[in-house]
Amino acid sequence: MNTTTPTRQTSALDRFFQISERGSTIGTEIRGGLVTFVTMAYIVILNPIILSGSADVAGNSLDFGQVGAVTALTAGVMTILFGIVTRLPFAFAAGLGINAFLAFTVVGQVTWPEAMALVVINGLVIVLLAATGLRKLIFDAVPLQLKLAITVGIGLFIAFIGFVNSGLVTATGADSPPVGLGVGGSVATVPTLLFVVTLLLTGILVARKVKGGILIGLVSGTVIAVIVEAIWHIGPKFAGDEVNPGGWGLTVPALSGSAFQLPDLSLVGKLDFGFDLGKVSIVAIVMLVFTLVFTNFFDAMGTMTGLAKEAGLADAKGDFPRIRSALVVEGVGAVAGGLTSSSSNTVFIESGSGIGEGARTGFANVITGAMFLLAMFFTPLTEIVPTEIAAAALVIVGAMMMSQIRHIDLTDFAVLLPVFLTVTVMPLTYSIANGIGAGFVSWVVVKAVSGKVREIHPLLWVVAAGFVIYFARGPIEALFAV
Secondary structure: OOOOOOOOOOOHHHHHHOOOOOOOOHHHHHHHHHHHHHHHOOHHHHHHHHHOOOOOOOOOOOOHHHHHHHHHHHHHHHHHHHHHHHOOOOOEEEOOOHHHHHHHOHHHOOOHHHHHHHHHHHHHHHHHHHHHOHHHHHHHHOOHHHHHHHHHHHHHHHHHHHHHHHOOEEEOOOOOOOEEEOEOOEOOOHHHHHHHHHHHHHHHHHHOOOOOHHHHHHHHHHHHHHHHHHHHOOOEOEEOOEEOOOOEOOOOOOOOOOOOOOOOOOOOOOOOOOOOOOOOOHHHHHHHHHHHHHHHHHHHHHHHHHHHHHOOOOOOOOOOOOHHHHHHHHHHHHHHHHHHOOOOEEEOOOHHHHHHOOOOOOHHHHHHHHHHHHHHHHHHHHHHOOHHHHHHHHHHHHHHHHHHHHHOOOOOHHHHHHHHHHHHHHHHHOOHHHHHHHHHHHHHHHHHHOOOHHHOOHHHHHHHHHHHHHHOHHHHHHHHOO
16 A cells, blocks of 8 residues: 655746745735735835936936836836846845935036946946855944934934925024924925825825735825815916915826826936046046945845744844845846836835735746736826825835834943934934944944944944045045146
8 A cells, every 4th residue: 555645836936036935926025015015006106206306517307208118127127137047035125214315415516327337336346246255244243223213313304304305394594493383383295285185094004014004105196186176276386477475386197198108217227437527526426326335235135044044044143045146136137227227126015015015936026027027108297296195105104114122222422323323313413424423433443442443343443434434535535636
């Protein structure tokens, strides 16, 4: 009598992605992939809002619709690539924080094509660091408190941008406090009021853990805005030389034409490595690349480690399957984002929603990526989202990033001061680079002078010295005439 237990037959797809091996099913992976897409689809709207809202040093801006198309394209391709190479359910898209750094800091010194060239350089550096194993070594050298403080600071910075874009926070003039509430200290315009409504609605959805809460909030707020505009014809804030104080900031929410459109991918390949050294110094270029690498570097490492633990794929040290391949492909995401002018693409923490639905393999990524590619053909829908409505999502994301502060022990003032400077300098100087630099320099100085030199990794001395040069680059450039 044959007592051999029959072997369960699995498909090539199942074996390749190790679906059954990880306790999942194809149906579960499909559901997880769809949930991840719904949860992070807001980036197709939010990234164009951020990138197209700032003119570069030459006065040129990116087209909203074109940014939306390349955002979806790059997210789709990178998500699928990561899923196939690593077999992990971590979806990709344009990184929040990095896109803000490009829009509000980098293009104040270079053009958009030059900024995207810097993103490509940043990506190549990350690929090299990952392939040689140095990336993990450097990640382990930086204090956890500073890593978390950077996330918190970027969150406050993003939220502050949202408050400004919504009209809730406005400049008040030279003889008054630098900022104030709305118009004359009141929420006095319909667009700003709708920002408040959308913010509260989205907050409620997120608090109740509704899948895709941010996306639902954005869509709901936009629908309300379209209805309000159709009834009252508020119009734009700026129309030629005329100013309408109660108007919409950038985009008037009105339906026009078809929702379906072939994607305009004109931004693909719009790079310029021929930096005008008459307008931006070599020192400034090096520090911009350094800050891009640093921001990209630590955000992705922390996110992947957290997601791997959530999926039950990480060991006690936080390592997970194909970790080196994952770090290399994440660097490729930065290169791809620069090549398409969509900003550096990286792993999204929202992938946790799909993992929560049971996704455990890269097949979920294939589903998520396919949905992003499909979204390319519906970018006209994103163009009706007014800045004030999108600003609510910025504030929500900022609040989520702020939550990381709970993991920092602030009882030691030698830790508290660098963390405080990192978090506050970013929004108050409108620069992510300034916040990171303030945190690193103060960490090294305070620790060294207070007798805690042994707590400073040798690498931090090098980084802090680089930021000292960055902060003093004006006098240094004048001294050496660079």
